[in-house]
Amino acid sequence: MAFRCTSRVGQNAPTPGPGRRFPMRLPEEIILLLLNEESGYLEQVAGWNLSCVLAGAVLADLDLESRIDTAQEMLSLDDASPVGDDLLDPVLAAIAADPEPRSVSYWVEKIAGTSDEILEHALMRLSRHGVLDYTNGGFWSLSRNAAKAGNGTESGESRSIVRRRIVETILGDDIPYPRDAIIIGLADACDAFRFLLQPEDYEASRERIELLGMLDRISRSVAAAVAATSVNRSIGVATKPIPNVSLWKMLRKDSLWQGNTSKLLADLYRDYGPVFAIKSPFSSKRAFVIAGNDANIWVNRNGRMHLRSKETMEGMENVLGASRSLPGMDGAEHFRMRKAFQMASSRSRLNERLGDMLQEIRLALDSWNVGDVLVAKDATRTLMSGQVSRLLFSMDFSDYVDDIHKYKNRMLITYAQKILPKFFMRTPRMKAIRRRIDRVYSMIRNSHTPAQRENQPRDLIDDLISLHDSDPQYFPDTDTRFMMIIPFVAAMYMGTAVGFGLYLMVSHPDIFQRVRREAEALFANGDPGPEDLKEEAIDTAHRLILETLRIYPSVPLQLRTVMNSCIVEGYELPIDSRVVIASTAVHYLEENYPEPEKFDIDRYLPGREEHKKHGAYGAFGFGTHTCLGPRVAEYQMTINLLMIAHYFELEVLPSSYPVKINPFPTCTPRKSLKLRIKSKRPIFPSDRAAGDRETGDREVALTS
Ligand code: HEM
Incomplete structure (x- = not known):
């Protein structure tokens, strides 16, 4: 086996982004790796796993910046001074503010709860730096300028750099750079290689993917935490019973007789909360209504994974x-x-x-x-x-x-x-x-x-x-x-x-x-x-x-x-x-x-x-x-x-x-x-x- 690099010296720095060379962080690299330009969004990996992976990516970046240590089961804070990066610093501040010793898994799960914001923030940064274009409806694609620039230029390669680099590493024999080992470990934690590799390559490389993912101590602990929290999560989350709207109550609403559907739905939202069931007199099945600001935000962020028209x-x-x-x-x-x-x-x-x-x-x-x-x-x-x-x-x-x-x-x-x-x-x-x-x-x-x-x-x-x-x-x-x-x-x-x-x-x-x-x-x-x-x-x-x-x-x-x-x-x-x-x-x-x-x-x-x-x-x-x-x-x-x-x-x-x-x-x-x-x-x-x-x-x- 040929060895290319075993040293971490000089390899911890964030990957230079395209154009103005902004320091691309691990969450951004993960996003570029997972971007599917045909669907205008990330590959459809399991939602919670992706959340954990983004959380893990932030922790790994903080570890690479020597702010925390994730080598042991318990995460330790080494240095609370801000990195100067708005993707990482809020997480660092939260860790620094917590007086209790906590495990890496605890933090992965905790940060995963805010992964929507991390994702949105990272996407916006990629867009601000000219890597991605946003289109109305929540669609993302490689920016027109970047795409036009084509191969051989920094911008043109932004996405392919990440994907090609990682795929080549997996299909080759070399030992990866530590950052890449982390990316491989994280991507594997959300089973992303099913989408990124040809089926035959995926089958042939399974063992190597697992091995590479375990090479770096950060990816090892984060991947383990991701796996642990995913398992916990899949055991089942207690949910609340959905209230049924009483037809009588509805008939007493002025908004119904005024024909004002929006006002009627607002009235029901106030009475029943953000999710309630209505049985139409014209159908035997219940329909579930979701209402309120948070439900709208949920549709924006997660609707594509769960709803179909x-x-x-x-x-x-x-x-x-x-x-x-x-x-x-x-x-x-x-x-x-x-x-x-x-x-x-x-x-x-x-x-x-x-x-x-x-x-x-x-x-x-x-x-x-x-x-x-x-x-x-x-x-x-x-x-x-x-x-x-x-x-x-x-x-x-x-x-x-x-x-x-x-x-x-x-x-x-x-x-x-x-x-x-x-x-x-x-x-x-x-x-x-x-x-x-x-x-x-x-x-x-x-x-x-x-x-x-x-x-x-x-x-x-x-x-x-x-x-x-x-x-x-x-x-x-x-x-x-x-x-x-x-x-x-x-x-x-x-x-x-x-x-x-x-x-x-x-x-x-x-x-x-x-x-x-x-x-x-x-x-x-x-x-x-x-x-x-x-x-x-x-x-x-x-x-x-x-x-x-x-x-x-x-x-x-x-x-x-x-x-x-x-x-x-x-x-x-x-x-x-x-x-x-x-x-x-x-x-x-x-x-x-x-x-x-x-x-x-x-x-x-x-x-x-x-x-x-x-x-x-x-x-x-x-x-x-x-x-x-x-x-x-x-x-x-x-x-x-x-x-x-x-x-x-x-x-x-x-x-x-x-x-x-x-x-x-x-x-x-x-x-x-x-x-x-x-x-x-x-x-x-x-x-x-x-x-x-x-x-x-x-x-x-x-x-x-
Ligand atoms: C007062 C004016 C308009 C209102 C209130 C309105 C509202 C809407 C709403 C609520 C949807 C989403 C439907 C859904 O999610 O099922 C929609 C979809 C759409 N609208 Fe409009 N619209 C208006 C005018 C226009 C105009 C002027 C155009 C084009 C020139 C347009 C093109 C479309 C298209 C193509 C879709 C389907 C998008 C898709 O399914 O991906 N709309 N509109």
Whole structure:
């Protein structure tokens, strides 16, 4: 056997990171070793084992820095002076502050309890130093710059350095450096080599992995502690019984009769705690609701390991002839599909088409006339759907918008919420709508041939066709129909929010005036460009949108199935059970938003920023399926509100109308929410001569 290095001299220092050579610590090296770029996250190793491994990695780093000694069963403190590293120093401080002698295993287990923070912190550091990129939804990948740099440069090798170095060490004959021996020991403790090696190499190397893992005293003691704590953990953790919600109690809640799902879930959270069971009158099975800030944080951090959306979506996928869909996928294939949708959901793509969008809004608003009475829900849905069809599909679907919405609502109620029996999808009316939707689908395909798209700005359909052409098996024709429905769902959510937003704006004249002044400043010298639509220029309207989505979130909850049993806040959710993520119950909690029922756009001002508290703002969901377009949605809705305020004065009819919510299938205003146009400013230059038109007496139900 060839010996390469047996000395620890010079080998204890942290591995230089890429680019600016930041000292990469063992937890960061473990993360890079485990990063699976296809799924955008770490390899799916057992959660508790990973927690122990990260804890062990911090302890090992502290040992290498001569702050503690882990050579014996009992851990001893050698030097309490901080290392100057924010990943290690809090742990060192905790050890120094504890007067009792404790074993290494004790500390592994104790620190493992905070491993989520260690993981998050290490990921953020890797991102700050340009090694990893973060994408919305909790996805991590090697940074674009690092990937572009390729082999032979520091940044390009960051991840492969760790993985290649460790794999080569295992497959070779040399004795590893101590740091690598620690990494091998730790990685083996969470059984990571099953993923990192080819199956035949894994089998052939088992003995050597165990041997190398035991070479270094730190990895030996930490690995033993990891094993001991894992065993203890797997013996069983006592969990609490999940309380059942009493139907009687629920029926007595005002929020139920108001149709305010978020408030109802907040009421139940206060009565029953963060996990409770509801039995729907429409189903024989109980569904488990998880609610509160910590439950939302849990979904963000751990949801991917335990929850699946397949069962919620598959009925709808089947009815549209699809084998799978973006909201129904999980894991690596889901991450890949999200990437395909990313560009079309980006603010930069919308900015490229800003002029088209402003024109589209004007065309729609031009049909609103003084004296008209608008059914808010229909008018704003048509407004937003028009923009979506023009910008994402490069077509005008105004004649079909109603059909698409009716069909989508019926699918949601029948298959996702399971409220209606399946034959409701096959009524003659639904069959006729379906035929019309198929016609839309053919229109989309026919309008996106290469010849038709020459010199046209790229849209979502172009992105989807490219994905299909590059990998027809991954994304077959059969799946495209479902994907095309998604933007209409998004348009409906935006329409709902703009409808509620209009109501709130009009019923708070001071806010209306502020939004109008903002709009006047923006449009004073013609249409604003992207550079004019800076945060501060649209601040009031934007905060109005945030507050609207807090009080009336279009999507109050998400549905999932438990695929791996899990413990949420001390309650065990059984495999195969249905889970309701009550993501927006937090919007009605006093501890997040003082006087939660009060409309107050100043909550979002610097100094208050109540929505930034962890897990406190759930309008766009949590976890891997979190909305792909929150920024673009907020931006687009804000611009719509600004333009409405710019051109119109409106009033709520009757002025004392208390808003009523329709909670099915998602939260929308009832048709009884009506707005009357009091005055209108000229929308197109040719109207200018007409000047501002005053209130008229004509009352026309534009849409009803
Ligand atoms: C008021 C506007 C919107 C709201 C309230 C909203 C809300 C949400 C929520 C709560 C989810 C998560 C669903 C789940 O976890 O099951 C979601 C998913 C999604 N949203 Fe939005 N959304 C809005 C607008 C948009 C817009 C404008 C786009 C694109 C341009 C968009 C694209 C998506 C996509 C593609 C998904 C599926 C992501 C996945 O399954 O991985 N949304 N949205």
